[in-house]
Amino acid sequence: MSEDLRALEAWAGALLAKLQPAQRRAINHKVAIDLRRSQAQRIKAQQGPDGAxxxxRKRRKEFKGKNGRIKRQKAAMFAKIRTAKHLKVKATGDQIEVGFxxxxxxxxxxxxxxxxxxxxxxxxxxxYPARPLLGISDANRDSIRNSLLKYFEKF
Structure with missing residues (x-):
């Protein structure tokens, strides 16, 4: 774990410790859903956590019909895997998990x-070449921090 992630964990842990368990679970669930959404958008853009x-994909032979048009359209990589059905969220009062x-x-x-x-x-x-599907980027850290700050502004 990087030092930035440890600092974020310590900062958020101190704030969340002051809440009731049900409130912690609710805020963790909202943060996890935001994180899942950003991970799915990054996978759709076909970028790793570092932005690379x-x-x-390996080139395939094109399937052409009689008039020369390509019969099969190019499918988006990881189209189904990034849906909420497969990219799951588990949030408790103590931890957040986003993964497959x-x-x-x-x-x-x-x-x-x-x-x-x-x-x-x-x-x-x-x-297969390495295509990092999940990972925490600086934008994700900022998003988590902003989500927590937005929630604590209500108090």
Missing amino acids: AYPA FGWVARVARVHQFGWQDRVKKKGATYS
Whole structure:
């Protein structure tokens, strides 16, 4: 964990310690949803936490019809994985978790770290380039800080 993240954790922990457990859970849930939203937008933009673009997909042969038009449109990378159905939020009074769970976590882990995996169930293996799906950036830290400050302004 970086020093900035430790400082943010200490600052937020001191503020949240003054609240009731139900209030902490509510604010953590709101912050987690904001964090999930920003992670999904970054994945949609195909950028890592540091702002670097993902490595391009491997080029496939284009499928052309009789009149020369391409039949299959290029699908967006990670279109389904970034939805709220797969990018889950777990918030308690003490912690916030934003991540992938279940079989989606395995797929995300392969892409996050650039591991080797099978393309199809009994197909060939492929060494995927590292495409970091989740991570905390400076903008995320600022967003968390702003969300907490906005909540505490009410008091």
